[in-house]
Structure formats: C-alpha cells, structure tokens
Amino acid sequence: MRSTTFNPMDRINFILEKNGIFGKADYIVYDSNLTKNNALEFSRSLKHDGTFYFTDSLIEDVLLTLINKKIVERNKLSNDDIKKLKDIRYRIGNMTLETEFGVPVKHFTGSKDTVKIPIKIEYIFG
Numbered sequence: 001m002r003s004t005t006f007n008p009m010d011r012i013n014f015i016l017e018k019n020g021i022f023g024k025a026d027y028i029v030y031d032s033n034l035t036k037n038n039a040l041e042f043s044r045s046l047k048h049d050g051t052f053y054f055t056d057s058l059i060e061d062v063l064l065t066l067i068n069k070k071i072v073e074r075n076k077l078s079n080d081d082i083k084k085l086k087d088i089r090y091r092i093g094n095m096t097l098e099t100e101f102g103v104p105v106k107h108f109t110g111s112k113d114t115v116k117i118p119i120k121i122e123y124i125f126g
Contacts, residue, residue, distance in 0.1 A: 001098055001099065001100045001101075002098070002099045002101075003096060003097070003098045003099075004096070004097045004099075005094045005095070005096045005097075006094060006095055006097075007030060007032070007094055007095075008030075008063060008092060008094070008095040008117065009028075009030045011059065011060075011063060011095075012025060012028060012063055012066070012067060013025075015060060015063055015064065015067060016067065025067060027069070027087070027088065027089045027090060028066065028067070028089075028090045028092060029089070029090070029091050029092070030091075030092060030093075031091050031092065031093055031120075032093065032094065033093070034091060034092065034093030034094075034118045034119075034120060035093055035118050036116070036118050038118075038120075039091075039093065039118035039119055039120045040073060040118070040119050040120070040121065041116055041117070041118050041119075042062070042065075042066075042071055042116070042117050042118075042119050043062075043114055043115060043116040043117070044058060044061065044062050044114070044115055045058075045112060045113065045114040045115075046058045046112070046113050047103055047105045047110060047111070047112045048105060048110050048111060048112075048113070049105060049108065049110045049111075050101075050110050050111040054113070055097070055099070055111075055113050058113050058115055059095070059097065059115055062095075062115045062117060066090060066092070066117070066119070069087075069088045071088075071090070071119060071121065072088065072121065072123075073121060077123070081123070081125070084125045084126060085123060085124070085125060085126075086124050086125060086126035087124040088121060088122070088123060088124065089121070089122040089124065090119055090120070090121060090122075091119070091120040091122070092117055092118065092119050092120075093117065093118035093119075094117075094118075095115060095116070095117045096115070096116045096117070097113060097114070097115055098113070098114045098115075098116070099111055099112070099113050100112040100113075100114075
C-alpha cells in the first residue's frame, strides 16, 4: 500500500477557479495540527483499473462535498437543529490518499484508493 499526505487547500482553490468561483472559500480553514485523533475523519474509497483519472476524480469528489457544505454530523444534529442551521464552517487537516494495488475489480486486477481528511465542523444557527 502506498500512502501520500498533502495540504488540500491548493486543490480546493483550483476546483473553485475551474468552476468560475474566484477567491477563497473562507468557510474552510487549513490546520496542519488536525488529525484523525482530534477530529472527525471523512473518507471515501473507490476500486478501479488503476487509471489516474479515477484517483483524481475521487479526490475532487471528496473536496466538492466539502466545498458544497455537505459534510455534517447527522448524529449530533436533531431535525430542529437542521431546520435552524444557517451555515457551516470547516477546519481541515492534511488529506491522505492511500492506494492499494493488486485489488480484484470485476474481471481484472486494479487499485483501491481511499481518501481521508480530518475535519472539525462549526455549526452556525440562526
């Protein structure tokens, strides 16, 4: 297994600019001290043929979920809380990409990528 860790903020800004949004996502703050030990760890995995396109799409999917404010801790919010929710702010740590090679994928051998990012969520109620 290969593991790579990186600061996701450059990629977040790239995604925003690619979608015509110039400027920063001020509701996302990078904190290099944030880890899975002191924050929620959001992750997604994908099995594929090993083509980098799929790895890149997985990273973008995770970051778009964050950019679009779709990550919440449902078990910590009641239905009334969700109705009162006005905004969300995120503090994020380094993103980790883990790649496992030689994984069975349908009728061939491929890769399994897992993207993980530690997140602290601040809920703003109105």
